Each structure stands twice: as C-alpha cells, then as structure tokens.
Amino acid sequence: MRTIHKLSLIALSAAFITSCTKKETTFSDPLATNRDTTVNPSDDFFLYANGGWFKKNPIPDSERSNGIFRTIQDTINAQVKSICENAAKDSKAPKGSNQQKIGSFYASGMDTIAIEKAGLTPLADPLKRIDAITDASSLMTTIGYLHTLGANPSFAFGVNQDDKISTKYALIFYQGGLGMGNRDYYFNTDKETVTIRTEYLKYIEELAKLSGSATASQDAAAIMQLETGLAKASRKLEALRDPIKNYNKMSVAQFSVATPNINWVQVLPSLGIAKADTLIVGQPEFFAALNDMVKSYPIESWKKYLKFNLINTNASYLNKSIGDQNFHFYATVMSGVAKQKPRWKKVVEQTNGSLGELIGEVYVKDYLPKGSKEKLIEIGKNINAVYADHIKKLDWMSEATKKKALLKLSKIIMKVGYPDKWKDMSSVSIGSSYCANVLEVDKWKYNYMVSKFGKPVDRTEWSMTPQTYNAYYNPSNNEIVVPACNILVPGFEGRLPDDAILYGIIGGSVFGHEITHGFDDQGSQYDENGNLNNWWTAEDLTKFTEKTKRIVAQFNSFEALPGKFVNGDATQGENIADLGGVVMGLEAFKKTEQYKSGEKISGLTPLQRYFLGYAYAWMVNIKNESLAQQIMTDVHAPAKYRINGPVANMPEFYNAFNVKPGNKMYQPDSLRVVIW
Missing domain, CATH: 1.10.1380.10 (Neutral endopeptidase , domain2)
Incomplete structure (x- = not known):
C-alpha cells in the first residue's frame, strides 16, 4: 500500500438538505480570500493562492504545520471526541460491546493518575x-x-x-x-x-x-x-x-x-x-x-x-516523565513543535488510531451525508473516462502498450466512502490501563495480519477507516481507496462547491492522483491483476523512463531550504501522480457547464478557479524543522512543489495567469514534462 497525504473534499450535505428558509446567505469565497495578491502568481503560485490564509493563521506551537490538513483533522477530532465522550458516559454499555470498548479506552487515556501510578x-x-x-x-x-x-x-x-x-x-x-x-x-x-x-x-x-x-x-x-x-x-x-x-x-x-x-x-x-x-x-x-x-x-x-x-x-x-522526553526529541528536536497538544486531543487521536474500525461504524452513521458516496464515485468515473481518452491519444506510446494500459485502467477498482463489512474486533478486551489497552489492540492487529497467511486474499478489505483523512492506491489489488471524510472542504460547510473546486480537489488531487499511481514509476510495473509483470514493449518502456528522468531532474532543482533540495528520485512516484492528477482533473472539468460558460466567480475565470482549487488541496504551511525532516524521510515533495511543480508543466496554467518568459514559474517547452 502506498499511502498518500492529499486533500479531498467536498461538503456535499447541501445537495441533500432542503432549506427551510428563503433568506439568502452571503458566503465568503475561500479561493478569493485565501490569496496573497501581493505575490505574482506567475512567480510563486503556491504563495499567491494560499499566502493570505497563512498570514491570518500562523502555525500553532503544538503543531508541525498548519493548513487545510490541520483544519480538516480538527473537524474529525471534534467528531471523534464526541463519539468517545458519549461512549465513556454510557455506564450501561454491555461489557465487550463496541460502546464499552471505545469509552473505556478513551477514559483510560484521560486517567493520568492511574497512568502515573502504573509506571512501567x-x-x-x-x-x-x-x-x-x-x-x-x-x-x-x-x-x-x-x-x-x-x-x-x-x-x-x-x-x-x-x-x-x-x-x-x-x-x-x-x-x-x-x-x-x-x-x-x-x-x-x-x-x-x-x-x-x-x-x-x-x-x-x-x-x-x-x-x-x-x-x-x-x-x-x-x-x-x-x-x-x-x-x-x-x-x-x-x-x-x-x-x-x-x-x-x-x-x-x-x-x-x-x-x-x-x-x-x-x-x-x-x-x-x-x-x-x-x-x-x-x-x-x-x-x-x-x-x-x-x-x-x-x-x-x-x-x-x-x-x-x-x-x-x-x-x-506511559508516565509523564517518559512521555515528555519522547515528545521533546521526536516533536521538538526533529519537527520543531514547541508545545504538546491538549491531553484530550492526544487521547482522541490514539483511540481513533487503535479502535478506528469501531469508531468508523459510528462515524458513517452520524457524520456522513447520504448520497455523498455516490457523488464521489461519479466524479471518479469521470476522471477514469478522460484518462482513457488521454491514453488513446498519446503520441509516444505504441498501440500494443496502449491496449495493455487501457486494460489496466478499466480494471482499477474504486473503493469510496466506507467498507461493506467491518473487521471483527470482538476478541479485543479493553480495561482500565491505557498502555495495556494499546498493547491489547496492537496484539489483535498483529494477529489479524498473520492470520491471513495461507488464506485466500480478501480483495474487499480496506486498509483505512472512513474517518482517516487520506487515500491510497494498492498496486497488488489495482485499486484506489478514498475514505468518507474526504468529503470535507473548509469554507463550504452546508453547501456544494462549484465544479472548479470539485475537480481541482477531488478530481485532481484524489482520483486523478491515485489512478496515476497505477502508472507511475512503481505502479507501472504491475499488471491489471496486480502482479509485478512487465506489460510494456521495450521501446515504450525506454520512452517512459526518459520522461520520468525529466520529472526527477525538475524536482531535484527545487531548493526547499538553504542547501536542502527535494529528492527527485525518492519523490518521483508522487510527482508523477500529482502531474497526472491535475492534468486529468482539468480535462474532466473542461466537460462541465461551468467551464464551458466561462462565467467568472469572485472575479476569477473557471480556469483560474480550477488551478486555485488544486492549490487549495495543498494549502500547507510547515515549520522548517519538519520541512527538513520531510525532505529526508518522505516520498512526498513539500506542498509548495506539489503545486508549483505540476502546474508549471501545463500550458493552460500559463494562459490562466499570463505566465511569460522571465517569470519564476516559467518553464520553456523543452523542459516541460508531459507523461500521461
């Protein structure tokens, strides 16, 4: 499984809730208000699109970064906190029930007196x-x-x-x-x-x-x-x-x-x-x-x-003295985080991490708008369709390889929202010791994993819970998985964003990105059945490899911190997926009425809104220490280059923001990367 941190999506509830008043409400437009208009978009599109928000929202001392990920996670944490607190208050919950397990786990984490007394x-x-x-x-x-x-x-x-x-x-x-x-x-x-x-x-x-x-x-x-x-x-x-x-x-x-x-x-x-x-x-x-x-x-x-x-x-x-030392090294020294999160937030995140399968059942029932799963699938299918059109029109790929690529694309499974069946955690026993409870779940997870050995592969299994703000492509199953909480986008609570945002975020940075992982430097080595098996002609593979070398060189040139450059080799899979995602999202958006009408919203053309929507998906400001850590350890490039890198290869971006030679974002045709 290749886990991808990307921003997804949409407050769809407005599509399913009938208003009981005719009074019009005036909403601010995040795409307009998040901008820093003192920055030229043709010099630094990342900062132009998101700098206004960064100025108003500095990184908290308790966080390594701030932006749309943090905002969404805060929303999820509040929802999970409510689930945990309600469970902890339910004194009548039968022992061994999901309610009892969630409540007892959360309560044990909040009982710092017992944790101190327990020691090791x-x-x-x-x-x-x-x-x-x-x-x-x-x-x-x-x-x-x-x-x-x-x-x-x-x-x-x-x-x-x-x-x-x-x-x-x-x-x-x-x-x-x-x-x-x-x-x-x-x-x-x-x-x-x-x-x-x-x-x-x-x-x-x-x-x-x-x-x-x-x-x-x-x-x-x-x-x-x-x-x-x-x-x-x-x-x-x-x-x-x-x-x-x-x-x-x-x-x-x-x-x-x-x-x-x-x-x-x-x-x-x-x-x-x-x-x-x-x-x-x-x-x-x-x-x-x-x-x-x-x-x-x-x-x-x-x-x-x-x-x-x-x-x-x-x-x-464990006890506070050990926990404080752990925080100091891993959070402060390595990531630049000066202050610990509130106790409730740490325990909520751990309860969700350990018992997320049980919490997910409640989350889907209480927080997922009806019909959102179907809407997400609809957008995913639209992206898949334009992907097929792109493959058919590639000028560098032979018909033999195109046939194999189209077969693999047609076989991609889309899992959206939440699983059809939940994992059985009935054997897990949750008591009053916090560390013992974590160990109990860790043992269950390990035993669940090893119990698979010798059994048929279950291709219906999910490796993420519906409240996990993430998505992934699994090459062995040739599948993409988009959890339910990806319906959220700040600033559009209670209403549906316009198509430019839908296709910039969910179309480009989610479905388009994940589908492209099936055709990146790693995913391209797996066939339609998920087997490591070369389906390329020798000539086409050589051409593809030359294209991937160009994107490696492009990202190697990005200096994220003085003397610290992005690792183009390590990040190439994600960079290929980002480029493919934003290209396919745009192609799908071009088929919408909003794009065809050319009507401006907040003074922005449909094309400008699409690229700003894509940039909103990566609105992340990060501390220098965490940025240095990311460059060394992460296969994802920093957010700035996940925006500026891909769009600088697209002629539509140049048209939308009048990018010309001499601008910092300008890339001559000979250096622009076109793969899928």
Whole structure:
C-alpha cells in the first residue's frame, strides 16, 4: 500500500438538505480570500493562492504545520471526541460491546493518575522476557515475540500480498529497527543532522535513567552503536522504490543458509507463523549484516537495545516523565513543535488510531451525508473516462502498450466512502490501563495480519477507516481507496462547491492522483491483476523512463531550504501522480457547464478557479524543522512543489495567469514534462 497525504473534499450535505428558509446567505469565497495578491502568481503560485490564509493563521506551537490538513483533522477530532465522550458516559454499555470498548479506552487515556501510578508495570512481562535472553537463539525468538506486541526491533516483518502472485499472501522481511527511522540520520554531516544525532543519544540516555538503569550513559552508547550498524546495512530511501530489486523470494532453508547465526525455523513460530516454505526478503544485505551483528555485538547490548525499543514504542502511553522526553526529541528536536497538544486531543487521536474500525461504524452513521458516496464515485468515473481518452491519444506510446494500459485502467477498482463489512474486533478486551489497552489492540492487529497467511486474499478489505483523512492506491489489488471524510472542504460547510473546486480537489488531487499511481514509476510495473509483470514493449518502456528522468531532474532543482533540495528520485512516484492528477482533473472539468460558460466567480475565470482549487488541496504551511525532516524521510515533495511543480508543466496554467518568459514559474517547452 502506498499511502498518500492529499486533500479531498467536498461538503456535499447541501445537495441533500432542503432549506427551510428563503433568506439568502452571503458566503465568503475561500479561493478569493485565501490569496496573497501581493505575490505574482506567475512567480510563486503556491504563495499567491494560499499566502493570505497563512498570514491570518500562523502555525500553532503544538503543531508541525498548519493548513487545510490541520483544519480538516480538527473537524474529525471534534467528531471523534464526541463519539468517545458519549461512549465513556454510557455506564450501561454491555461489557465487550463496541460502546464499552471505545469509552473505556478513551477514559483510560484521560486517567493520568492511574497512568502515573502504573509506571512501567504494563511492560513488565516483555521486560522480563528481555532480561531472560542468554544467547543468539533466545535473542531472536524474543525479537519475534516483541513484534507481536507492536514493537519493531531489528527488522520489519509483515504478511502482505506477494508482488508477483497477488492472489496469495507472503511473509515479507524488510530492513528496520532504527529509532530515528531513516538511515541518513546516522551518517549525514550537516549541522542540523549532527544536532539531531546528538540529541537522540541524550534521549536514549534519559529513557534509560527513567527506566531504572544505573549505567544509562553506557547503555546509550551501546544502543547507538548497534543502531548505527543496522543503519549502515540499510538501503537509502530512493533505493526502496524499486519493487524488483526489493523482491527476493527464497525458501526458509535458503534464508537460514544465508544467515547461519539465525535459526528462522525457531524465529517464525515466535512471529506467530507455525509453518512456512517460502518468504520474501526485501534487502538480503541487511539480513546478512544482522546475522553478523547477532554474534559480534554483546548480548547485553542487544538487551539494552530491545528494552529501549519497547519503551520508546510505548512512551506516549506511559508516565509523564517518559512521555515528555519522547515528545521533546521526536516533536521538538526533529519537527520543531514547541508545545504538546491538549491531553484530550492526544487521547482522541490514539483511540481513533487503535479502535478506528469501531469508531468508523459510528462515524458513517452520524457524520456522513447520504448520497455523498455516490457523488464521489461519479466524479471518479469521470476522471477514469478522460484518462482513457488521454491514453488513446498519446503520441509516444505504441498501440500494443496502449491496449495493455487501457486494460489496466478499466480494471482499477474504486473503493469510496466506507467498507461493506467491518473487521471483527470482538476478541479485543479493553480495561482500565491505557498502555495495556494499546498493547491489547496492537496484539489483535498483529494477529489479524498473520492470520491471513495461507488464506485466500480478501480483495474487499480496506486498509483505512472512513474517518482517516487520506487515500491510497494498492498496486497488488489495482485499486484506489478514498475514505468518507474526504468529503470535507473548509469554507463550504452546508453547501456544494462549484465544479472548479470539485475537480481541482477531488478530481485532481484524489482520483486523478491515485489512478496515476497505477502508472507511475512503481505502479507501472504491475499488471491489471496486480502482479509485478512487465506489460510494456521495450521501446515504450525506454520512452517512459526518459520522461520520468525529466520529472526527477525538475524536482531535484527545487531548493526547499538553504542547501536542502527535494529528492527527485525518492519523490518521483508522487510527482508523477500529482502531474497526472491535475492534468486529468482539468480535462474532466473542461466537460462541465461551468467551464464551458466561462462565467467568472469572485472575479476569477473557471480556469483560474480550477488551478486555485488544486492549490487549495495543498494549502500547507510547515515549520522548517519538519520541512527538513520531510525532505529526508518522505516520498512526498513539500506542498509548495506539489503545486508549483505540476502546474508549471501545463500550458493552460500559463494562459490562466499570463505566465511569460522571465517569470519564476516559467518553464520553456523543452523542459516541460508531459507523461500521461
């Protein structure tokens, strides 16, 4: 699954609510009021479209960014808070009911007195298990056990669809185990990264002290040394984008031969897998290094690392002193966030994260306007139709490849709104301990995942809840998924936006974007059935690759911060999807009456409103620390370049805002990128 942060959409309720008064209401137009008209749109369209809103709405101290994402999330948080509080007040809810689980989980998170009193007690059993490690064998089985609790020490593991046989589930082993997430934090020498690395060492030491260690400084040094060893063997972010190079299927016996110090026949049962013949290893060189480290690093160092990994994973659910240290490093040092969110908001977000499936049932019933699902599907189908027209007219693709591309497009499944069936969480037991409740759900989620192994693939499953403000394309299912809360757009509460906004946001940055993921540098390697399988002619693939190189070069030139440039290789899939999305959204908008009439709204032409609508979808102002983190760790380019990058390739944008040579947004024809 490739998760995409993009902005979706529409307050559709006005289409379904009959007004009981004839009194006219005057609304402000966000597309007009959000602008900063002191900025020339042909120099910086991002700031022109959104700068007025940024001036009026500075980034709060408790947030890493502000904009349409934050505004939408605040709306969702308020709705989920109401669901949680109502459940917590329901003293008559039967034990084991969804209402009881939601209410008890939320209440346990708000009970800070009980959390302080509990200390590390909720982690007592796994900590004892770590203390009992004596050799490489018990080390690896304990690592497997910790994975079942939601921790991810030493490597990443999952049960997912086989990239080459999408009808079957496979065991996937991937690089992982890094507390700072990305390998480059351990090696880059720029001032900011060195500071982060220094602060990380301090954080490890503080957590060791708070956990009762008498040798915290030595513990921190040992843990940092071990993680640096794992980082050294890890591939860079851009190297993880090649599905062929990161697909290495082998038998369990072959894996064991390649890593003789690790007995995978013993480790697999500790991961909850009773029996397996084959597995897929993403990065064999990483596991070769892990194999050496199991013997070369002292067992005591491994035990210290595992304790840190476990406590760090659960720090937000433990006492205040541990939670504060966790916040200081990950939020303040890494992301520039100075102040913690209110307690209720943190607990609401965690309750939603843990029990989102149960909350989703209530959300759909209480907050989703009737008919919105059908409207979204209608727009999605319109985008699909213009996509087919574009493919048929491509001048660089042969008829043979066009036929395959059109077949794949016709097979794309659109899941919109919410699932037809909900996951069964009846076995989850929620009590009064916050951390224990989080662990209980993490164990359920893990067991749900591993229970799929050996069963037929369920292509009806959703990997997001309806109240998750996000969307994704899954290449193995050749599907796009757009959750229900994507109907929201600030400033259009209780009324339907005009088509320029509908097609700029939902048409371009949602459906168009997600469909294009099926044809980006990664998605294009999967066929209509979701299998990693080349459906291109050699000549067409060469032409396509040359086009993707041009978009990589274009984004490599964007300097987001002094000396820090966008990683064009790592972000190319999202950049291709953004370009395809805004192009297809415009083509679909051209078929509407609003576009054909040419009528202005708020002094803006339909074409200007379309591009401003697209820019509204990425109205995000971000702190410099968070921006630097995004450049290093995220496959999405910063919001500014998700707007300015794609539109600078479109002649319609040049016409709409009179872009000419000499303007900063101007790109000569020879440098403009046209793919789909």
